[in-house]
Amino acid sequence: MAAHVTLTDEQRIDWLRLIRSDNVGPRTFRELINHFGGARAALDALPSLARRGGAAASRIASREDAERELAAARARGVTLVALGEPDYPARLVMIDDAPPLLAVRGEHSILTRHLVAIVGSRNASAAGMKFAARLARDLGNAGYGIVSGLARGIDAAAHRASLETGTIAVLAGGHERIYPAEHVPLVEEIVPNGAAVSEMPLTWEPRAHDFPRRNRIISGLSVGIIIVEAARRSGSLITARLAGEQGREVFAVPGSPLDPRAEGVNGLIKQGATMVTEAKDVIDALAPIVGRGFDLPIEEPERDGPAAAAEPSEDERGRIVALLGPSPCSIDDLVRLSRSSPAIVRMVLLELELAGRIERHGGGLVSLV
Amino acid sequence: MAAHVTLTDEQRIDWLRLIRSDNVGPRTFRELINHFGGARAALDALPSLARRGGAAASRIASREDAERELAAARARGVTLVALGEPDYPARLVMIDDAPPLLAVRGEHSILTRHLVAIVGSRNASAAGMKFAARLARDLGNAGYGIVSGLARGIDAAAHRASLETGTIAVLAGGHERIYPAEHVPLVEEIVPNGAAVSEMPLTWEPRAHDFPRRNRIISGLSVGIIIVEAARRSGSLITARLAGEQGREVFAVPGSPLDPRAEGVNGLIKQGATMVTEAKDVIDALAPIVGRGFDLPIEEPERDGPAAAAEPSEDERGRIVALLGPSPCSIDDLVRLSRSSPAIVRMVLLELELAGRIERHGGGLVSLV
Numbered sequence: 131m132a133a134h135v136t137l138t139d140e141q142r143i144d145w146l147r148l149i150r151s152d153n154v155g156p157r158t159f160r161e162l163i164n165h166f167g168g169a170r171a172a173l174d175a176l177p178s179l180a181r182r183g184g185a186a187a188s189r190i191a192s193r194e195d196a197e198r199e200l201a202a203a204r205a206r207g208v209t210l211v212a213l214g215e216p217d218y219p220a221r222l223v224m225i226d227d228a229p230p231l232l233a234v235r236g237e238h239s240i241l242t243r244h245l246v247a248i249v250g251s252r253n254a255s256a257a258g259m260k261f262a263a264r265l266a267r268d269l270g271n272a273g274y275g276i277v278s279g280l281a282r283g284i285d286a287a288a289h290r291a292s293l294e295t296g297t298i299a300v301l302a303g304g305h306e307r308i309y310p311a312e313h314v315p316l317v318e319e320i321v322p323n324g325a326a327v328s329e330m331p332l333t334w335e336p337r338a339h340d341f342p343r344r345n346r347i348i349s350g351l352s353v354g355i356i357i358v359e360a361a362r363r364s365g366s367l368i369t370a371r372l373a374g375e376q377g378r379e380v381f382a383v384p385g386s387p388l389d390p391r392a393e394g395v396n397g398l399i400k401q402g403a404t405m406v407t408e409a410k411d412v413i414d415a416l417a418p419i420v421g422r423g424f425d426l427p428i429e430e431p432e433r434d435g436p437a438a439a440a441e442p443s444e445d446e447r448g449r450i451v452a453l454l455g456p457s458p459c460s461i462d463d464l465v466r467l468s469r470s471s472p473a474i475v476r477m478v479l480l481e482l483e484l485a486g487r488i489e490r491h492g493g494g495l496v497s498l499v
Numbered sequence: 500m501a502a503h504v505t506l507t508d509e510q511r512i513d514w515l516r517l518i519r520s521d522n523v524g525p526r527t528f529r530e531l532i533n534h535f536g537g538a539r540a541a542l543d544a545l546p547s548l549a550r551r552g553g554a555a556a557s558r559i560a561s562r563e564d565a566e567r568e569l570a571a572a573r574a575r576g577v578t579l580v581a582l583g584e585p586d587y588p589a590r591l592v593m594i595d596d597a598p599p600l601l602a603v604r605g606e607h608s609i610l611t612r613h614l615v616a617i618v619g620s621r622n623a624s625a626a627g628m629k630f631a632a633r634l635a636r637d638l639g640n641a642g643y644g645i646v647s648g649l650a651r652g653i654d655a656a657a658h659r660a661s662l663e664t665g666t667i668a669v670l671a672g673g674h675e676r677i678y679p680a681e682h683v684p685l686v687e688e689i690v691p692n693g694a695a696v697s698e699m700p701l702t703w704e705p706r707a708h709d710f711p712r713r714n715r716i717i718s719g720l721s722v723g724i725i726i727v728e729a730a731r732r733s734g735s736l737i738t739a740r741l742a743g744e745q746g747r748e749v750f751a752v753p754g755s756p757l758d759p760r761a762e763g764v765n766g767l768i769k770q771g772a773t774m775v776t777e778a779k780d781v782i783d784a785l786a787p788i789v790g791r792g793f794d795l796p797i798e799e800p801e802r803d804g805p806a807a808a809a810e811p812s813e814d815e816r817g818r819i820v821a822l823l824g825p826s827p828c829s830i831d832d833l834v835r836l837s838r839s840s841p842a843i844v845r846m847v848l849l850e851l852e853l854a855g856r857i858e859r860h861g862g863g864l865v866s867l868v
Contacts, residue, residue, distance in 0.1 A: 257755055257757045258755075260757065261755070261756055261757055383755075383756060384753030384754065384755070384756070384761075384765055384768070384774075385753065385754065385755050386626055386627075386630070386752075386753070386754050386755060386758075386761075387630055387752060387753070387775070387776035387777065388626045388629065388630055389755075392753070392755075393776075396753055396774065396776045397776075399753070399768070399774055400774055400776075400780075405753075405765065405768055405769055406756070407756035407762075407765045407766075407769075408756065411769075
C-alpha cells in the first residue's frame with residue numbers, strides 16, 4: 131500500500147473483519163498485512179495460524195458483522211478512516227500500534243492539521259481549568275488543533291476553549307457510548323469544527339484498561355502534549371510516558387509543591403519535560419518540529435503481493451516458544467538465539483499471538499501471556 | 500597574608516580605617532592590600548593616589564573613628580571578623596567583593612558550617628511561607644545552616660523555622676539599625692544558635708541600594724540559594740543572578756502560572772535553575788559540592804612585603820583614562836590597548852577609583868562613573 135490510497139468498500143470490510151477478530155491488535159494487524167499482502171489473504175490464513183499457535187478455536191469477525199458495523203457507523207455520521215488514506219492523521223501513522231481504522235465523526239480536515247494535546251486531572255482546580263482554557267485558546271489561535279480525552283476537569287476545559295478553532299475528542303469507548311455521559315452535549319458542540327474519534331466498535335462500553343489504550347492515540351495524534359495538573363501516579367502521567375516513548379514533546383505546567391495536584395507535573399519537569407507558563411513556551415518549542423513537516427514511516431503497512439510463504443517446522447516453532455517467557459524479550463534476540471530467519475520468527479509470533487499466547491509491547495518486545 | 504591568621508588589634512584598626520574611607524569598596528580594599536602589602540601602607544598612600552586620580556580631597560577614616568567603632572561593637576557583643584581569619588566564612592572568601600570585615604553577632608561556629616540561603620517575596624502567600632519553613636526545617640535537620648535577609652514573608656519564615664538548628668540573618672544596615680524594626684525580637688531569637696552579620700557601621704541606616712549589596716553576601720555565604728516566591732523583576736531575582744555569577748547553585752520553587760508571585764521562580768527554572776519540591780532535591784544536588792570541601796582562592800588577599808612601586812607616567816595615565824567610558828570594559832582589554840603593564844593599569848585604576856571616578860563590576864570590568 132502506497133501512502134494516500136483509498137480502500138475499496140470490499141477492502142474496508144476485510145480490514146474491519148481483521149481488526150475485529152480475536153487476538154488481532156493494531157501491531158498484529160500490521161504484521162499480518164505486511165506478511166500476507168492484504169487483509170483478505172490474512173483472514174484466510176487466520177484459522178490455520180491460530181491452530182498452529184495452539185488455540186482451540188479463535189473467533190473471526192464475520193462479513194455480516196462488519197457490514198452491519200459499517201452501516202451503523204454511516205447512519206451515525208461516523209466514517210472509518212484507514213491507515214494510509216488521505217484523511218488518516220499523518221503523525222498517528224508513525225506510532226507502531228496505530229489503529230488500522232479510526233472511526234471519525236465531525237470535520238475531517240482537523241485530522242491533518244498540526245495538533246497539540248492538553249490533558250490533566252479530572253478533579254482539577256479552578257485555576258488549573260482556567261489555565262488549560264487559556265492555553266487551548268492561545269494555541270488554537272496560533273493554528274493548532276487541540277486534542278484531549280473528553281474527561282471532566284482539564285480535558286473538558288481544553289475542549290470548550292477550542293470549539294471554534296477546532297478540537298478533537300479521543301474516546302475510550304465507541305461513539306454511542308460517550309464517557310462520561312454528561313459530555314454527550316459537549317461532543318455535539320465539538321463536531322461542527324472538530325471531531326470525535328475512536329478505534330472501538332460503536333457500542334463499545336469503555337472499561338478501565340481502555341483508557342490507557344486511548345491515551346496512546348491522544349499523544350500519537352499530537353506533535354506535543356501538555357499536562358496541566360496531575361497528581362502522583364495519575365493517568366495523565368501514563369499519557370506523558372507514552373508520549374515520550376512515541377517521541378512526542380512533553381510539556382508540563384508547574385504548580386506549588388504544597389498542591390497535591392501539582393506533584394505529577396512538577397515531577398515531569400524534574401525528569402526533563404518542558405515547563406509551560408504560557409502558550410508561547412509551546413509554540414517556540416514546537417516551531418522547529420512543525421517546520422520539518424511529517425516524516426513518512428519507513429515501512430509501508432501493506433505490500434502489493436503476498437510474501438513468500440514462511441512455514442516454520444515443528445522443531446523451529448518449539449525452539450522459539452522455549453525462548454519466550456513472561457518477561458518481554460526482543461524479536462531480534464529471538465532471531466539470534468533461535469538461529470531461525472526473521473521471517474520464520476515473525477510467523478511463529480503471529481501464530482502465538484492469534485492463539486492469544488503472547489503479548490506485544492512497544493520497541494519490538496514480546497512476552498508470553 | 501596566609502589563610503587563617505589572626506589580625507593584631509593594630510591591624511584590625513587599620514583595616515577598619517581603610518574600608519571606611521571614601522571610595523574604598525571591598526574590591527578596592529583587596530587591590531590596595533595586594534599592592535601595598537598591608538592596610539597601613541595603603542592608608543599612607545591613599546591621599547596621593549586619590550590626588551593623582553583627580554580628586555580634590557578624599558576623606559580617610561581617622562584612627563579615633565575606627566577605635567570608637569570597635570569599642571561600640573564590642574559593647575554590643577559584635578565582633579569584626581577579618582577576611583582570612585579562622586571564623587571568616589570560608590565560601591564568602593571566594594567572591595571577589597567579599598567584605599574585608601564582617602560584623603558578627605551571635606554564635607560564630609555557624610559561619611564555618613555549610614550554609615544554604617532561602618529567600619523570597621516579602622508579601623508572600625501563606626503557602627509560600629509554609630513551604631519556606633518546611634525547607635528550612637528539613638535542611639536544618641540535614642545539617643545546613645540557613646541564611647536569609649531578615650525581611651518579612653519568606654525570609655522571616657525561613658529564619659523562624661531554623662532558630663534551633665542555626666540561621667544567619669544578613670543585614671542591609673548596621674547592627675543597631677535592624678530593618679524592618681519589627682524583627683528586632685527575631686534577631687534576639689536568632690543569635691543564641693545563629694548569627695546576625697553586617698558589613699556596615701553599627702548605626703548605618705539601610706537605603707535602597709544597600710539591599711542588593713547585602714544580597715551578594717547572602718549568596719556568597721551559601722553553597723546554594725533557594726528562591727521560594729518571587730514576582731517578575733523582584734529583588735530575589737537579583738539575588739539569584741548574583742548567586743549564579745558567584746558560581747552558587749540556584750534553586751527555585753515552582754508555582755502556578757496564574758500566581759504572579761510564581762512568575763519569577765518559574766522563569767528561573769526555565770533559565771536552568773534546579774526545581775525544588777522537597778529538601779531532598781537540594782540535598783542531592785549539593786552533596787557532591789559539599790563533599791568536595793572548600794577551594795581556597797588562588798590569589799591571597801595580602802602579601803608579606805610591599806609590591807614593587809608602579810608609578811604610572813602622565814602619558815600612561817592619560818592613555819588609560821582615554822580608553823575608559825561609561826560602558827564596562829575589561830582590565831585585560833585596558834592592558835592590551837594601552838600597551839602598559841598590568842601593574843601600571845591596576846595602579847591607575849586604583850587612583851581613579853579612590854578619586855570616585857570609576858566603578859568596578861564583577862568579572863574584572865570597570866567603567867567611568
